[in-house]
Amino acid sequence: MQxxxxxxxxxxxxxxxxxxxxxxxxxxxxxMRKSTAGVYTYLPLGLIxxxxxxxxxxxxxxxxxxxxxxxxxxxxAELWHETKRWDDYGDEMFKLVDRxxxxxxxxxxHEEVITALVRADVRSYRQLPLRLYQIQNKYRDEIxxxxxxxxxxxxxxxxxxxxxxxxxxxxxxxxAMFQAYTRIFERCGLSALPVxxxxxxxxxxxxxxxxxLADSGEADIVYCSACDYAANVERAEFVAPxxxxxxxxSANSDCIQELDTPHTTTIDELTSxxxxxxxxxxxTMIYLADKKPIAALIRGDYTLNEVKLQKALDCQELxxxxxxxxxxxxxxxxxxAGPVGLSIPIIVDYSVMTMSHGITGANQRDLHLANVxxxxxxxxxxxxxxxxxxxxxxxxxxxxxxESARGIEVGQVFKLGTKYSEPLEATFLDENGKKRPMIxxxxxxxxxxxxxxxxEQNHDSDGICWPINVAPYHVIIVPVNYKDEAQKxxxxxxxxxFLDAKVAVVLDDRHERPGVKFKDADLIGYPIxxxxxxxxxxxxxxxxxxxxxxxxxxxxLDEVLEKVSRLLYG
RNA sequence: CGGGGCGUAGCGCAGCUUGGCUAGCGCGCCUGCCUUGGGAGCAGGAGGCCGGAGGUUCGAAUCCUCUCGCCCCGACCA
Numbered sequence: 246m247q248x249x250x251x252x253x254x255x256x257x258x259x260x261x262x263x264x265x266x267x268x269x270x271x272x273x274x275x276x277m278r279k280s281t282a283g284v285y286t287y288l289p290l291g292l293i294x295x296x297x298x299x300x301x302x303x304x305x306x307x308x309x310x311x312x313x314x315x316x317x318x319x320x321x322a323e324l325w326h327e328t329k330r331w332d333d334y335g336d337e338m339f340k341l342v343d344r345x346x347x348x349x350x351x352x353x354x355h356e357e358v359i360t361a362l363v364r365a366d367v368r369s370y371r372q373l374p375l376r377l378y379q380i381q382n383k384y385r386d387e388i389x390x391x392x393x394x395x396x397x398x399x400x401x402x403x404x405x406x407x408x409x410x411x412x413x414x415x416x417x418x419x420x421a422m423f424q425a426y427t428r429i430f431e432r433c434g435l436s437a438l439p440v441x442x443x444x445x446x447x448x449x450x451x452x453x454x455x456x457x458l459a460d461s462g463e464a465d466i467v468y469c470s471a472c473d474y475a476a477n478v479e480r481a482e483f484v485a486p487x488x489x490x491x492x493x494x495s496a497n498s499d500c501i502q503e504l505d506t507p508h509t510t511t512i513d514e515l516t517s518x519x520x521x522x523x524x525x526x527x528x529t530m531i532y533l534a535d536k537k538p539i540a541a542l543i544r545g546d547y548t549l550n551e552v553k554l555q556k557a558l559d560c561q562e563l564x565x566x567x568x569x570x571x572x573x574x575x576x577x578x579x580x581x582a583g584p585v586g587l588s589i590p591i592i593v594d595y596s597v598m599t600m601s602h603g604i605t606g607a608n609q610r611d612l613h614l615a616n617v618x619x620x621x622x623x624x625x626x627x628x629x630x631x632x633x634x635x636x637x638x639x640x641x642x643x644x645x646x647x648e649s650a651r652g653i654e655v656g657q658v659f660k661l662g663t664k665y666s667e668p669l670e671a672t673f674l675d676e677n678g679k680k681r682p683m684i685x686x687x688x689x690x691x692x693x694x695x696x697x698x699x700x701e702q703n704h705d706s707d708g709i710c711w712p713i714n715v716a717p718y719h720v721i722i723v724p725v726n727y728k729d730e731a732q733k734x735x736x737x738x739x740x741x742x743f744l745d746a747k748v749a750v751v752l753d754d755r756h757e758r759p760g761v762k763f764k765d766a767d768l769i770g771y772p773i774x775x776x777x778x779x780x781x782x783x784x785x786x787x788x789x790x791x792x793x794x795x796x797x798x799x800x801x802l803d804e805v806l807e808k809v810s811r812l813l814y815g
Numbered sequence: 816c817g818g819g820g821c822g823u824a825g826c827g828c829a830g831c832u833u834g835g836c837u838a839g840c841g842c843g844c845c846u847g848c849c850u851u852g853g854g855a856g857c858a859g860g861a862g863g864c865c866g867g868a869g870g871u872u873c874g875a876a877u878c879c880u881c882u883c884g885c886c887c888c889g890a891c892c893a
Contacts, residue, residue: 256826
């Protein structure tokens, strides 16, 4: 291919809308253009990269006994009603109506359709296990599309669904996918970390997310450098404290004392007014769980994790109560809530179990209570792990201090169990002729997002440094002056030589000044650049530049194909 | 959905507060000359419904109302 023929206009300036480097470079290098918020057109170079990522995925899916199919984007509402997700998925789903007033959605995910497909055709355990996958556009009406292709409303995803006869089979499918994912991201030139995760709206038991560590990532994760524990903070657990410590401590505690705390409503104000540290305080937060008020208690210096609280409460909707509700429930202004005397459910974090001299709100204006003790002064409806993990917290496996990082989620694997096969009645007859629901798993990779993640991890100030496996082309040949007969002849000859050797090569045949061509080559990120110029040509030599480390080699024309091939393919 | 910001040439922006001549600048684009090792130079040129609708006014990019779109922060998510 010749660069003059490639439709991929490069931009000198950074488009105002792009915040992340990956987004900026994808636009500047001419890989894609925006169509509307969260929706993009891929141009030739960008599409080649996508195809390369997909090819890697397909190979690994095939090795893991995956079979490719293509499910519809447009899906009927009835299916989604069967699993109750038509409403549960809510505003995030693009919904549409046909001329007969029938309702449809653009698939945000495909559990329903694929389960419906399999239930129609699979009846016997002899037909299982099945691992079916697709690479398909998905649609989610994101509240706020962001970061270019990383949070789009239309995006490309690979999703595989496994159907097994029992837990053991599911476990094998899960492991097979887990390992395939590890290989896929490695081959894409990414360092991706599998972390324990929360299963969210899709539901299910075990789940891991594959995170590409990047400061620009949206997910907060913690990991242990002493063992292999790693988790999304939504999920990261704390070990429950020893029960014996609790009873002993509370027996020794002093009686409740009232503290005058005029206009002192926040943790910060309390610590300075009372001259104590935040770990002596008990934060009481009033939430509305499915519209009913509940109180959640956690130590003053910790952050409450709403995902954990929602799980502990087993509710659909969880929001922090408004001021009015809080005042009604606690009969005090916001900032003076406490557990003593409350008549709503009280969920207590582990951190509060061992606190015998806790300071809490008194449910009365300008008043707090000291020495508040669980079991004596108030009762817990439930005790749970509600705390959000952060750097320095103990690892739940080995107690070493955790470290924190941010990550871009590029893939996730779920054990779904019978969450979809039961409501959708995807069943089979086992060897005893007994009807059983299939045991399912689902496994996704954000393909378009992976492309952005690769750029986040592989770039410098000049542009993208594509890993070879996903580079749109491997080599670019840049004649310094293509109008110069000698340079043109050599450049053309080297180009032909590489073409014949089946190397993915482009020739910069534009009559541009060299600076322009070098800048574009760096921006687009061809792994190897071969410069044909007047300096070395008399010696029958060319200059070979390695994009990712800027290393330059002088190579004789007779050896250029061989040496470059070795650089590329080892 | 709450908070903030922005829509003026393909891209990046000025002009708007205080209404007034033909709406500007840089980059890109076209033609010619010239130049060729890191986004050159000279000369000429094309390109605008100033996001849209309504209003105020003798007169609106500029003021008012409504609307659409885009971006950022937050709550939600591959």
